[in-house]
Amino acid sequence: IMPGWFSEISPMWPGEAHSLKVEKFLFEGKSDYQDVVVFESATYGRVLVLDGVIQLTQRDECAYQEMITHLPLCSIPNPKKVLVVGGGDGGVLREIARHKSVEQIDICEIDKLVVDVAKEFFPDVAVGFEDPRVNLHIGDGVAFLKAVPEGTYDAIIVDSSDPVGPAQALFERPFYKTLDRALRPGGVICTQAESLWLHMPIIKDIVGACRHTFKGSINYAWTSVPTYPSGVIGFMLCSTAGPAVNFRKPCNPIDQAVDPNHYSKRPLKFYNSAMHEAAFSLPQFAREELEHL
Ligand SMILES: NCCCCCc1nc2ccccc2[nH]1
Numbered sequence: 001i002m003p004g005w006f007s008e009i010s011p012m013w014p015g016e017a018h019s020l021k022v023e024k025f026l027f028e029g030k031s032d033y034q035d036v037v038v039f040e041s042a043t044y045g046r047v048l049v050l051d052g053v054i055q056l057t058q059r060d061e062c063a064y065q066e067m068i069t070h071l072p073l074c075s076i077p078n079p080k081k082v083l084v085v086g087g088g089d090g091g092v093l094r095e096i097a098r099h100k101s102v103e104q105i106d107i108c109e110i111d112k113l114v115v116d117v118a119k120e121f122f123p124d125v126a127v128g129f130e131d132p133r134v135n136l137h138i139g140d141g142v143a144f145l146k147a148v149p150e151g152t153y154d155a156i157i158v159d160s161s162d163p164v165g166p167a168q169a170l171f172e173r174p175f176y177k178t179l180d181r182a183l184r185p186g187g188v189i190c191t192q193a194e195s196l197w198l199h200m201p202i203i204k205d206i207v208g209a210c211r212h213t214f215k216g217s218i219n220y221a222w223t224s225v226p227t228y229p230s231g232v233i234g235f236m237l238c239s240t241a242g243p244a245v246n247f248r249k250p251c252n253p254i255d256q257a258v259d260p261n262h263y264s265k266r267p268l269k270f271y272n273s274a275m276h277e278a279a280f281s282l283p284q285f286a287r288e289e290l291e292h293l
Helices: 061-073 091-096 112-121 123-130 141-147 173-182 200-213 273-278 284-290
Strands: 004-008 018-030 035-041 046-050 053-057 081-086 104-109 134-138 153-159 183-192 218-224 232-239
Touching (some): 004 046, 018 053, 018 112, 035 112, 046 112, 053 061, 061 218, 061 273, 091 153, 112 134, 173 183, 173 200, 200 232
Parallel strands (some): 153 183
Antiparallel strands (some): 035 046, 046 053, 183 232
């Protein structure tokens, strides 16, 4: 990357690109799975890029990490065992660790380079790996989930990149069946579910696959992340058959769920119960397309 500007150009969002002014180029590497780049931007702090796609920036990662974690964990009364698929930056681990009811946090990330780069360049994000409840597995999330006993987890968070590249299988129907099997009755999943402005066909596929697989509640939520394409990103929240889950009303409110001594120096920056409820309000074009599938 030459000092100047980085533009996120991709066939996944044709005809548009988000650009960030580059102050300093910090790292470039290639794993067995993807290109990894880190640069210091002029106004968003450090930026992590995988195969040319922005994955996180220091300035706005709080929005994505807090929402993808607390939307599911505040929707069930007493999360104990949680699995993260992807999320090798450690940010979701940092957020899960706030919950005092959680006893076990498993994470399965396919690319070790992402973990190593996060620890070196994003210590405030990778701090999540330091929690003693965390068990890191480097490998394919699909194989990992097939190997776990059924009914193992209260919650599974699929913090994936986009469906082009290593994460492609995490957006396909068989994977949702594997997720459902690994959850206990009334257990929940929350997956990265793209942009309402850019990916309605993909989202309709995801909602269709989830409606086919999960026999509890199915809800699409979304939030603002300035450095993701179109400035928003969505989440698919599903629960299995069993005790009812109402995602729209957090039954486990964050101020009672968190351990105040945990990360007291780093309070929540984005998530609160009002943002939780607001996340499920959809624009008319999306409500029509998604809520009657
Ligand atoms: N185009 C939107 C991309 C959203 C990416 C979300 C995300 N950011 C990540 C960072 C490290 C590992 C997995 C990740 N998944």
